[in-house]
Amino acid sequence: MATIHDVAEKAGVSIKTVSRVLNGATEVSDKTRERIELAMRSLEFTPSAAARMLRGRPTGLVAVIAERLTTTPDSSEIIKGIQLVCEQLGKVMLIGETGGSAAIASRLVADMRERRVEAILYATPFHRQVELEPLMGGTPAVLANCFEAAGRYTQVVPDDEGGGYAAAQIVLQAGHRKIAFLQLIQGMVATQLRLRGFHRAMREHGVTPDAEWLIHGADEADANEFSHLSDAVDRLFAKANRPTAILCGNDKMAMRVIFILQRRGLRVPADVSIVGFDDFRLISEALDPGLTTVALPYREIGELSGRFALEQPPQEAATIHVPCVPVMRGTVSTPPSRTTAKDKR
Structure with missing residues (x-):
């Protein structure tokens, strides 16, 4: 790579004169400036981002520290949201993938800070609590799809409780009262919050959920998280009293x-x-009929995170809940008016 020394030599000027041009000084003649700029172009010389920051100029760099985000198809929409903001503001996005390793995350943060990035966004593929070390220092930082217990940074997360409420409302408003809920892995933040929203909707409609119909349809302990799903569905239909509607933890389960x-x-x-x-469209739009679902606002989370980091950082750390919106397609109708012959078997 060409250096400032190479530029000075090719333009036939001193290094100090080249430095003046880089700093936007006005005491350099137009003729000399043109000669230096021509030398820069011919040598493909670009001053380093760090050097620009040392001169008090922003580097235009934004860092995304991603935790398995680049390999997760649906939640990678978070990156697209951040990229949209970067494009609008003329910023360049740098992505570092941790693979879930705290040591790699630590190294990436240090590296990005050395590059004098203008902001750091830490993003995860699912809503969860994180512990971030080292601190981001004075670099503006926002958490996307995750949160810290200490609340040191602004964090943008999905409103999973509102999503559970919305999912229940879809079938309740269609007239269902026999509703089962096949939940995600036990202990996940989203699992707990969505169940809370489900119960709130049921209470508002005066419906008492059947405890035997609130089952975890996914199991973290098994290599195939849905290996016991068929057994779970069998449990729901083992008796004469059966659900007429089933809420599922995600579209893959549905x-x-x-x-x-x-x-x-x-x-x-x-x-x-x-x-x-989720509204994972490779599934929700491919099924026939299309899957009625509740959308996880991945792209909106990314866009809001980018704007809070680059445009309007809050005076104090805040938690922003982004709504999970129902998407109506074809897998919900009114409850069957009578028991079919097949159900009686």
């Missing part, structure tokens, strides 16, 4: 549940209504 029900001879939504979560 797709599998639909296939399991079809193998049992049940129709969706004529016999059982299904609601997913």
